[in-house]
Amino acid sequence: xxxVKQNSPSLSVQEGRISILNCDYTNSMFDYFLxxxxxxxxxxxxxxxxxxxxxxxxxxxxxxxxxKSAKHLSLHIVPSQPGDSAVYFCAAIRNAGNMLTxxxxxxxxxxx
Amino acid sequence: DAGITQxxxxxxxxTGRQVTLMCHQTWSHSYMFWYRQDLGHGLRLIxxxxxxxxxxxxxxxxxxxxSRSKTExxxxxxxxxxxxxxxVYFCASSPSGGNQPQHFGDGTRLSIL
Numbered sequence: 340x341x342x343v344k345q346n347s348p349s350l351s352v353q354e355g356r357i358s359i360l361n362c363d364y365t366n367s368m369f370d371y372f373l374x375x376x377x378x379x380x381x382x383x384x385x386x387x388x389x390x391x392x393x394x395x396x397x398x399x400x401x402x403x404x405x406x407k408s409a410k411h412l413s414l415h416i417v418p419s420q421p422g423d424s425a426v427y428f429c430a431a432i433r434n435a436g437n438m439l440t441x442x443x444x445x446x447x448x449x450x451x
Numbered sequence: 452d453a454g455i456t457q458x459x460x461x462x463x464x465x466t467g468r469q470v471t472l473m474c475h476q477t478w479s480h481s482y483m484f485w486y487r488q489d490l491g492h493g494l495r496l497i498x499x500x501x502x503x504x505x506x507x508x509x510x511x512x513x514x515x516x517x518s519r520s521k522t523e524x525x526x527x528x529x530x531x532x533x534x535x536x537x538x539v540y541f542c543a544s545s546p547s548g549g550n551q552p553q554h555f556g557d558g559t560r561l562s563i564l
Contacts, residue, residue, distance in 0.1 A: 341492075343493075345493075371550045373552060375555075380557065380558075381557050381558075382455075382541050382543070382555030382556050382557045382558055383494070383541070383555045384555070385552035385553070385554070388550070388552065390550075428493055428494065430494075432549070432550060435549065436549070437482065437499060437501070437507075437548040437549060438496050438499070438509060438510070439484075439494075439496065439553065440496075440510075441486075441493035441494040441495070442493050443491050443492060443493045444493050
């Protein structure tokens with residue numbers, strides 16, 4: 340049973356618009372969440388993270404929102420650029436843990 | 452150059468064979484990890500290591516063996532490969548585990564015929 344789920348396998352967005360990628364989790368013990376971005380034939384690279392004591396974290400064009408009561412987080416990219424086209428993974432970790440649990444990924448395509 | 456490198460990048464082998472995937476990092480990170488990526492499952496942790504000679508099982512350890520005699524190397528061995536182990540394998544490292552973001556290698560695509 341997947342503890343972290345990304346229900347949209349793909350998302351297509353026009354350049355300049357907002358991209359919203361969603362992630363749901365079931366394990367209430369998770370208290371830190373990360374987003375990774377992956378290009379083909381490369382390893383994932385860290386993008387942004389959020390602690391469960393916050394509900395928002397922003398870094399440039401990227402903002403992550405956390406709704407603990409709904410066990411839901413989302414990644415907003417504004418404005419979207421063609422170079423943002425990649426697979427995005429959300430991941431979660433428990434307090435004092437070392438094991439990241441990943442979602443299945445969402446492929447984002449940003450059209451020029 | 453500093454970083455994390457995996458070798459080989461591609462490997463084809465037959466069922467029952469032993470195969471070892473290599474991972475080397477130059478950051479002197481304490482923690483190293485092995486993941487496999489399969490369609491629909493994202494990345495799943497196989498094993499991780501907190502330091503030389505300290506290893507722990509992840510979510511899917513069956514059929515795999517790891518060792519860490521030196522901080523910079525963390526090889527993953529499939530002692531008797533099976534078709535279900537066909538996957539893309541990623542190695543990662545982080546300075547101190549926990550919430551620290553992990554840095555990933557570019558992966559090894561392994562096909563078992």
